[in-house]
Amino acid sequence: MKILVATEKPFAAEAVDGIGKIIRDAGHEMALLEKYTDKAQLLEAVADADAIIVRSDKVTQDVVDAAPKLKIVVRAGAGFDNVDLAACSARRIVVMNTPGQNSNAVAELAIGMMIYMARNCFSPGTGSEIHGKTLGIHAYGNVGKLVGRYGKAMGMEVYAYDPFITDKAVFEADGVVPVDSVEELYSKSRYLSLHIPATEQTKGSIGYDLLTSMPKGGTLVNTARKEVIDEQGLAQALEERPDLKYATDIAAGNQAELEEKFGKRVFGTAKKMGAETAEANINAGLAAANQIVGFFATGCTRFQVNKF
Numbered sequence: 242m243k244i245l246v247a248t249e250k251p252f253a254a255e256a257v258d259g260i261g262k263i264i265r266d267a268g269h270e271m272a273l274l275e276k277y278t279d280k281a282q283l284l285e286a287v288a289d290a291d292a293i294i295v296r297s298d299k300v301t302q303d304v305v306d307a308a309p310k311l312k313i314v315v316r317a318g319a320g321f322d323n324v325d326l327a328a329c330s331a332r333r334i335v336v337m338n339t340p341g342q343n344s345n346a347v348a349e350l351a352i353g354m355m356i357y358m359a360r361n362c363f364s365p366g367t368g369s370e371i372h373g374k375t376l377g378i379h380a381y382g383n384v385g386k387l388v389g390r391y392g393k394a395m396g397m398e399v400y401a402y403d404p405f406i407t408d409k410a411v412f413e414a415d416g417v418v419p420v421d422s423v424e425e426l427y428s429k430s431r432y433l434s435l436h437i438p439a440t441e442q443t444k445g446s447i448g449y450d451l452l453t454s455m456p457k458g459g460t461l462v463n464t465a466r467k468e469v470i471d472e473q474g475l476a477q478a479l480e481e482r483p484d485l486k487y488a489t490d491i492a493a494g495n496q497a498e499l500e501e502k503f504g505k506r507v508f509g510t511a512k513k514m515g516a517e518t519a520e521a522n523i524n525a526g527l528a529a530a531n532q533i534v535g536f537f538a539t540g541c542t543r544f545q546v547n548k549f
């Protein structure tokens with residue numbers, strides 16, 4: 242089988258070597274398309290691919306149409322909002338993710354961004370400490386859990402809300418305080434770490450009302466997705482509340498405007514870098530390769546995220 246690794250944002254070299262070894266040891270062939278700048282390059286590369294490994298690369302209807310032999314797509318990472326599940330399901334193409342494999346890297350970045358904002362973007366002058374402050378975790382999945390654990394290690398008072406976890410014991414086992422609603426979470430959290438996926442339900446759901454309910458000095462840290470933010474609501478909240486701050490790993494549509502207007506109260510990484518560690522690349526990339534090899538060997542569909 243031909244397995245294409247298509248990554249506009251490439252994996253670390255060590256991860257690519259490891260992926261190649263897994264693929265070749267199982268008797269398959271690897272093709273590599275990195276740092277492509279044009280969709281046409283992806284469309285050409287998928288023409289004879291039986292499987293694809295991607296990161297945030299968009300696997301849209303035209304990509305599926307250009308890949309007549311495609312049987313499986315593995316998103317090496319957690320969020321699969323970049324893959325058109327309906328287009329894949331219509332062709333009975335299995336889509337998987339690799340949950341948990343890059344979570345630590347994202348969690349470390351979230352904590353780093355909190356400290357960066359608390360210290361005024363490392364510029365001269367008096368900052369503050371995150372120790373002793375409240376931290377809200379919005380969605381308690383693999384990344385959220387780790388951010389909670391690291392926040393507690395830093396002496397933060399950690400609260401969490403996850404609409405899909407009704408058993409409070411899940412939070413309490415980690416020493417995290419569960420709250421009953423998203424509104425309660427924001428109103429309690431000096432720091433709010435966002436870990437919700439981008440879905441039809443969550444898109445544009447974090448805006449003016451939630452942000453302005455945060456306590457004085459409220460800081461929203463977004464290592465999740467740009468789409469979940471109501472950008473106009475965010476701008477309005479920052480305008481009306483000069484104490485609020487926003488740090489994001491995924492540039493807002495109006496990022497330049499926000500940074501110009503609100504200075505050091507707004508920070509965005511140059512390019513999404515939450516999962517950009519060698520360790521995360523190796524974990525997620527090798528997991529993706531092993532999942533594809535397992536799928537072709539035994540039909541194993543563990544981690545499949547689409548239904549057909």
Ligand code: 3PG
Pocket residue numbers: 250296297298317318319320321343513514515516517
């Ligand atoms: C994920 O969903 O796993 C993260 O957003 C990482 O995305 P990336 O592989 O594009 O860095």
